[in-house]
Amino acid sequence: MLLAATLIFHTTLDYMLNSIEEFETVPLPPKKIKIISTHNPIIQVDAKAKESWMLVNFSSGKTYKVPEADAEKSNLNNYEWDIGFSRTKIITNGGATNPLGETGVLNLGPVDFEEISTAPNKGYIEDKVSFGNLINQEFSGWYNYRTRTHNIESKNNVYIVKLANKGFMKMRILNYYCGKKDQDCRSMMCSRQEAACLTLEYVLAENGQFPSNIPEPAKKIHPNIN
Numbered sequence: 001m002l003l004a005a006t007l008i009f010h011t012t013l014d015y016m017l018n019s020i021e022e023f024e025t026v027p028l029p030p031k032k033i034k035i036i037s038t039h040n041p042i043i044q045v046d047a048k049a050k051e052s053w054m055l056v057n058f059s060s061g062k063t064y065k066v067p068e069a070d071a072e073k074s075n076l077n078n079y080e081w082d083i084g085f086s087r088t089k090i091i092t093n094g095g096a097t098n099p100l101g102e103t104g105v106l107n108l109g110p111v112d113f114e115e116i117s118t119a120p121n122k123g124y125i126e127d128k129v130s131f132g133n134l135i136n137q138e139f140s141g142w143y144n145y146r147t148r149t150h151n152i153e154s155k156n157n158v159y160i161v162k163l164a165n166k167g168f169m170k171m172r173i174l175n176y177y178c179g180k181k182d183q184d185c186r187s188m189m190c191s192r193q194e195a196a197c198l199t200l201e202y203v204l205a206e207n208g209q210f211p212s213n214i215p216e217p218a219k220k221i222h223p224n225i226n
Contacts, residue, residue, distance in 0.1 A: 038174070040113075040201050047085035048196040055081035055093075058161075058169055058202055071097060071134060082163050087196045088152060088176075090139040093164045095126025097134050105138040106160040113158050113201070119168035119208045120160065142173055152176045152195065170210055171202035 104124025
């Protein structure tokens, strides 16, 4: 009986090994990319690098990837930018981050994005240093952290930003993940590789007034950045 059991065990093990080897040679099916639709302009920011900032100029759409040390040395005035992103951290081109910059932020909370028609003239908050870190308190609570799945989920707050060129824009963070929606990570743990691809919706003001939304075919945005 012992000999028979040993034979059965080795036969089963050989079958499993062969099956695993065969499975590993079969390519995985392509990921289904979630799509976000909006009538407003969208920009996607690759903020995966922990030791770098991705600086965004919203007027031109240009981005600059700079080492975190440049921020600590106050060298960010060498770039034309408005907001910087690094994983969940967000800084602006003003205050303690760059005393020569003029960017500030006003957090309106989770209000109706389309209902915001005018940029306020004052009340904008600039960056400061807190516990050795550069922060803007208006952006500091932009997400919810799910302790069960360790995922990040945007609160969909609307922000009015006074830009570096003295113009204004309204914006909100739609999504944090590359190939998934924030909500998809509520019931499962999304990997670090899928995180820190921020999808931002924004509208630039014209003389302090935001243009009304004119219905048109929705822009479909694939929130995955290589």
